[in-house]
Amino acid sequence: MEKTVKGEKPNPLWGFLSSVRLTIVLLILLALLSVAGTLIPQKEGAIEFIQGLNPNIIKILEFIGLFDLYHAGWFRLLIGMLAINLVICSIDRFPSAWKRFAASPSVDRIHQFEDLPDNLMFSVNASVRQSCERISTLLNRRYRRVRFKENNDRFFFLADKGRFSHFGVYILHLSILVILLGSLVGSFFGFEGFVRIPEGEKVDSIMLRNGTASISPGFEIRCDDFTVEFYENGAPREFRSTLTFLIEGKELEKKDILVNHPVVFGGITFYQSTYERVAGKLIRLKITTSEGGKIDESLTLEIGQKIDLPGKEGTFEVLEVRHMGSVPAALISVETGKSDPTRFWIFEGFETIRSRLPEQMLRSPRFDPKAFKPYIFVLEEVQMRYATGLQANRDPGVPLVWSGFFLITAGFILTFFSSHRHIRVLVEKGKNKVHVKITGSASRNRFALERELQRLVQDIKSLFPA
Amino acid sequence: MTSSEILSYLTFIYFLVFVLYLLMMVMGRPGIGKTAAFMLLGSFALHTAALLLRWQESYAMGIGRAPLSNLYESLIFFAWAVCLLYIIVEWRTRNRSAGAFVMPLVFLAMAYASFSPSISSQIQPLIPALKSNWLITHVVTCFLGYAAFGLSFGFSLMYLFKRNDPTEKKGDSFTFIPNKDMLDELNYQMVVIGFLMLTLGIITGSVWAHSAWGSYWSWDPKETWSLITWLIYAAVIHSRMVRGWRGKKIAILCLVGFACVLFTYFGVNYLAGLHSYAN
Ligand code: HEM
Numbered sequence: 184m185e186k187t188v189k190g191e192k193p194n195p196l197w198g199f200l201s202s203v204r205l206t207i208v209l210l211i212l213l214a215l216l217s218v219a220g221t222l223i224p225q226k227e228g229a230i231e232f233i234q235g236l237n238p239n240i241i242k243i244l245e246f247i248g249l250f251d252l253y254h255a256g257w258f259r260l261l262i263g264m265l266a267i268n269l270v271i272c273s274i275d276r277f278p279s280a281w282k283r284f285a286a287s288p289s290v291d292r293i294h295q296f297e298d299l300p301d302n303l304m305f306s307v308n309a310s311v312r313q314s315c316e317r318i319s320t321l322l323n324r325r326y327r328r329v330r331f332k333e334n335n336d337r338f339f340f341l342a343d344k345g346r347f348s349h350f351g352v353y354i355l356h357l358s359i360l361v362i363l364l365g366s367l368v369g370s371f372f373g374f375e376g377f378v379r380i381p382e383g384e385k386v387d388s389i390m391l392r393n394g395t396a397s398i399s400p401g402f403e404i405r406c407d408d409f410t411v412e413f414y415e416n417g418a419p420r421e422f423r424s425t426l427t428f429l430i431e432g433k434e435l436e437k438k439d440i441l442v443n444h445p446v447v448f449g450g451i452t453f454y455q456s457t458y459e460r461v462a463g464k465l466i467r468l469k470i471t472t473s474e475g476g477k478i479d480e481s482l483t484l485e486i487g488q489k490i491d492l493p494g495k496e497g498t499f500e501v502l503e504v505r506h507m508g509s510v511p512a513a514l515i516s517v518e519t520g521k522s523d524p525t526r527f528w529i530f531e532g533f534e535t536i537r538s539r540l541p542e543q544m545l546r547s548p549r550f551d552p553k554a555f556k557p558y559i560f561v562l563e564e565v566q567m568r569y570a571t572g573l574q575a576n577r578d579p580g581v582p583l584v585w586s587g588f589f590l591i592t593a594g595f596i597l598t599f600f601s602s603h604r605h606i607r608v609l610v611e612k613g614k615n616k617v618h619v620k621i622t623g624s625a626s627r628n629r630f631a632l633e634r635e636l637q638r639l640v641q642d643i644k645s646l647f648p649a
Numbered sequence: 650m651t652s653s654e655i656l657s658y659l660t661f662i663y664f665l666v667f668v669l670y671l672l673m674m675v676m677g678r679p680g681i682g683k684t685a686a687f688m689l690l691g692s693f694a695l696h697t698a699a700l701l702l703r704w705q706e707s708y709a710m711g712i713g714r715a716p717l718s719n720l721y722e723s724l725i726f727f728a729w730a731v732c733l734l735y736i737i738v739e740w741r742t743r744n745r746s747a748g749a750f751v752m753p754l755v756f757l758a759m760a761y762a763s764f765s766p767s768i769s770s771q772i773q774p775l776i777p778a779l780k781s782n783w784l785i786t787h788v789v790t791c792f793l794g795y796a797a798f799g800l801s802f803g804f805s806l807m808y809l810f811k812r813n814d815p816t817e818k819k820g821d822s823f824t825f826i827p828n829k830d831m832l833d834e835l836n837y838q839m840v841v842i843g844f845l846m847l848t849l850g851i852i853t854g855s856v857w858a859h860s861a862w863g864s865y866w867s868w869d870p871k872e873t874w875s876l877i878t879w880l881i882y883a884a885v886i887h888s889r890m891v892r893g894w895r896g897k898k899i900a901i902l903c904l905v906g907f908a909c910v911l912f913t914y915f916g917v918n919y920l921a922g923l924h925s926y927a928n
Binding site (some may be wrong): 201203204206207211212213214216218220223230253300366375402414416418442443444445453454456476574576578581588592595599 | 806
């Protein structure tokens with residue numbers, strides 16, 4: 184359908200950019216490239232794949248974007264071409280669609296009623312005036328616009344509906360542009376990030392996904408609580424984090440967030456993504472002496488809490504807890520005020536894990552529970568808690584993409600499920616009866632038009648009981 | 650009887666229906682076609698009942714979810730959707746010849762679901778990410794789309810089998826097949842329905858992904874393959890606008906398109922990603 188307006192010289196570039204042939208080529212090229220992108224390992228997956236290749240080849244392959252195809256320049260170029268193709272094609276064709284939308288074809292086209300099949304012609308027992316009145320009422324009820332004209336004792340009706348369907352394809356194509364625009368806006372002004380918050384703590388920065396940078400959103404996020412429920416077979420049923428958002432220490436909003444139920448604050452959407460178990464703040468430990476004589480009760484303390492040593496030689500505190508090879512460990516610092524503090528790690532279940540530790544570690548004073556004589560520190564339990572892992576994204580393009588989705592649906596319905604239908608009715612006087620002829624045309628779906636004409640014949644006939 | 654037992658018996662009935670449609674073509678006996686059509690209606694009703702039963706079973710187990718969320722259930726639903734569309738087309742066109750081309754899809758899908766050792770027919774509870782109403786609309790629209798593409802595949806095959814010659818010998822197995830213009834038109838209608846449904850499927854899928862993972866598009870292999878399928882069918886739709894691209898070329902493109910559908914459905918499980926039913 185590459186036609187140009189008569190008398191105008193076609194501009195070859197314009198012709199190329201507005202052609203549907205180009206569209207097909209672009210669509211198929213994009214499809215082929217996408218296939219390649221699913222077969223060639225991308226991004227992180229590529230690292231393993233390229234091991235053993237010649238570094239120069241790797242450089243070339245990276246340069247042409249083989250390992251991040253969907254973000255490679257020329258993939259975008261093709262999408263850009265498709266967008267240009269779409270715009271030019273629409274501009275090229277819109278005037279003719281507008282014409283078909285605004286056209287008002289002449290009402291008394293007698294030749295349209297030639298060669299009609301028998302089932303679209305019938306006679307009624309009524310006067311011409313009566314017939315015209317009743318038919319007019321019926322048509323006016325059913326169609327948007329009904330025009331009437333008398334010509335040489337022939338009475339013509341022209342009714343139409345659905346003329347907006349001419350714009351369906353334009354809305355559909357526009358929606359593609361809107362979606363592309365939305366994704367562009369998202370990639371320029373949005374980010375994808377991640378936060379990890381242990382229960383009871385708060386963070387004020389978001390780690391960005393690509394790269395090591397982090398941004399501060401201008402507020403703090405505190406995780407008050409995290410719960411996870413399991414099915415009987417051990418599969419997770421639900422994760423839930425209770426979050427509080429604070430600005431300058433003031434609690435502004437408290438929200439529960441679940442998988443599939445994200446929460447928006449300050450333009451950033453938080454999604455429940457992962458969770459892990461981490462060491463909590465409370466530690467239970469026991470201090471004994473090497474002689475084994477005087478044994479203290481076990482005591483529970485918080486990180487950073489200074490406690491007197493049993494013999495008042497000084498104080499000790501737990502500086503940090505952490506998992507070392509999945510075993511909870513606490514860093515003890517003992518201060519006597521005389522010399523530098525003594526620091527060493529103690530492990531939960533030290534006796535049982537002893538055999539698993541490397542030789543050097545056992546000999547190092549940093550891992551010796553007897554490092555501060557005469558005491559032996561025994562770590563009994565580190566209270567565990569959850570840390571929630573949240574995806575934190577900002578994508579200002581999403582509203583555009585959503586409206587594109589809406590438009591595409593509307594455009595589809597207009598394009599495929601409606602059509603511009605013209606219905607013509609001719610009423611003329613015969614010898615002793617009035618003849619009625621019906622015909623019509625439609626911009627698409629002739630079968631539906633046929634059915635509509637049949638129904639109209641029935642309905643008009645029933646206006647004139649025998 | 651449990652729903653999965655009923656469904657595995659249905660596989661054999663569908664196979665029988667296929668054989669009947671085939672016999673109708675080969676022997677040129679419309680009477681057999683009528684029997685096939687009635688049997689098809691019966692098995693479709695049973696199929697529908699089994700789906701509802703499975704739904705109810707999940708409630709009885711205290712899980713309570715629509716039967717649309719693992720490979721087994723999606724195959725069963727695919728077969729159901731193909732039957733539904735085929736019954737509508739058969740009724741609208743008053744022509745039964747497509748049955749022999751379409752029914753294999755149905756019983757193969759049913760057989761794969763029921764008898765493949767790697768597919769479990771158990772009703773499993775949903776992991777958190779799958780608990781979403783978008784999931785249900787996503788699966789329904791995608792699989793209605795796949796079903797329409799399946800019919801388009803059948804019509805394309807018929808188009809390629811059918812001879813151009815209008816003076817076919819009597820008794821030629823393909824006389825029941827409608828003429829090529831009609832096939833082309835039917836094929837196009839299926840492509841349009843499929844394209845619309847696939848578009849809606851991709852849309853609901855991205856809205857769901859956005860609420861579950863925070864990003865409406867992440868180029869995961871399944872997403873990408875559905876986009877590839879979408880692009881191919883968009884090419885089909887537009888090739889009708891270019892002069893001369895009717896019939897054969899379109900039929901061949903539709904075969905390619907359906908191959909993409911199958912890959913989106915099964916092949917992608919061999920590439921890692923979010924959608925793999927395996928985990
Ligand atoms: C991926 C993007 C595209 C999609 C999803 C799309 C979709 C569609 C659909 C569904 C139709 C209706 C077909 C019918 O009426 O049966 C259509 C028609 C059309 N498309 Fe596209 N299209 C796309 C891109 C383009 C581009 C880039 C062009 C540029 C030339 C284009 C040009 C046309 C034309 C000329 C028509 C026919 C309009 C008419 O009936 O008057 N399309 N398109």
